Amino acid sequence: MKNKKVFYGWLLCGASLLMLMGGTGIVINSASQFLKPVTEALGVTRGQFSLYITFVSVSSMALSPFVGKIYTKFSPRIVTLGGAVFMALGWICLSWAKSITLFYVLGLGIGIGSTLSGMIAVSVIMNNWFHLSKGTAIGIASTGSGVGSMLFNPIASKLIVALGYQAAYRWLGLFSILCLLPMIFLYRYKPEDIGMRALGSELAAEEGDAVSYAEPEGIMRSEAVKTPTLWGVCFIAFALSASCQGVFSQAQAYFTDIGYSPGKAAVFVSLISLSMALCKVLFGFLDDHLGTRKNYVIMVIVSIIGILLMELAKNQAIVYLSVVVFGCTLAATFVLCPMITIFTFGPKDYASIYGLVTFFIFLGPAVAPPLSGLIYDINGSYTLAFIIYALLLAAALAVGIVILKKKRY
Secondary structure, eight states: OTTOSSOHHHHHHHHHHHHHHHTIIIIITTGGGGHHHHHHHHTOOHHHHHHHHHHHHHHHHHHGGGHHHHHHHSOHHHHHHHHHHHHHHHHHHGGGOOSHHHHHHHHHHHHHHHHHHSHHHHHHHHHHHBSTTHHHHHHHHHHHHHHHHHHHHHHHHHHHHHHOHHHHHHHHHHHHHHTTHHHHHHOOSOGGGGTOOOBTOEEEEEETTEEEEOOOOSOOHHHHTTSHHHHHHHHHHHHHHHHHHHHHTTHHHHHHHTTOOHHHHHHHHHHHHHHHHHHHHHHHHHHHHHOHHHHHHHHHHHHHHHHHHHTTTTSTTTHHHHHHHHHHHHHHHHHHHHHHHHHHHOSTTHHHHHHHHHHHHHHHHHHHHHHHHHHHHHHSSSHHHHHHHHHHHHHHHHHHHHHTSSOOO
16 A cells, blocks of 8 residues: 555545535535526425425435445445436436426435435545545545535526526436546445555554554444434534525525526525535544544534625625635535544444434435525515524534533544
């Protein structure tokens, strides 16, 4: 491994970035571009359309606790790549949906594919391949969703205007499949599969050519579920994801509501995604160098500020600051949730424990987008939603400070 110029795990990190770019970046993070055209075409409310996102999240929630077991019973390669293709095909099929009910049905299938090929799969791979620089690796890989959102939100907007939303769904689905190609060729679940070791797995003591390797530390999920710490982590996961997606799912519509053109709104959404991508790398790096607890406190405080600044985005002098800081808010879920799970329970049974935590990550998007849509439908404004999400993040900050006092593994 020492003779390799590039550690194979970094190649997987790049392939994971591309897979998330074409998957989460398009299928999940570009969904807001279709809110207005679909509601107008089908004659439904924003709250009804937002339920589509809920159905995506519901199927993800139902499946995520079992991902660890699925990896032990079936080939992780087939599960991950098959899930990615299944998700892209479901997205393409939205172009032929003539009723909101069919959107809900397809949303269930898209959620299944997203769970098998999204952030759970990527964080498990990075956990397997990295002991050192794990935060940086997860941060870099997870930028895929932000980069994809940054690139494809404006593309989706242009396609919708030029060709209609149905054609936009088809083209974006094709792009999603193309982004999967590097992972098809590079996928390796564990370094041991090709006679390698995870980066940093060597112990400091080394005698001659004999090298000792540390066994993964931590506890099993059966033990973790008996501790209040796990449920604290799950609450944090819910709070982070609900606050982020409750705002981001409405972002395109929100910016047009407060006076910006659809094209300008798409630019703002793209800037949010660029900021998210950069912040994932930054905060992943900080996690490796400052520690998970300090990084958590900094990132959640920035997230609260990001939510509150979105309310001020109607002011043209502050709108760019609003979208940049809110991008940090979006990065929080993807960086913090894997790292605090490893911090509190160790890497030993990470796939199974994080699968349970991910249930609550998906619970947030299941609840928050329709709540945001409902609040808008009643009040004609998202202000109350912003306040609710800022308070939820404040509660998560308090819980995190308590449970991250001491690293256990």
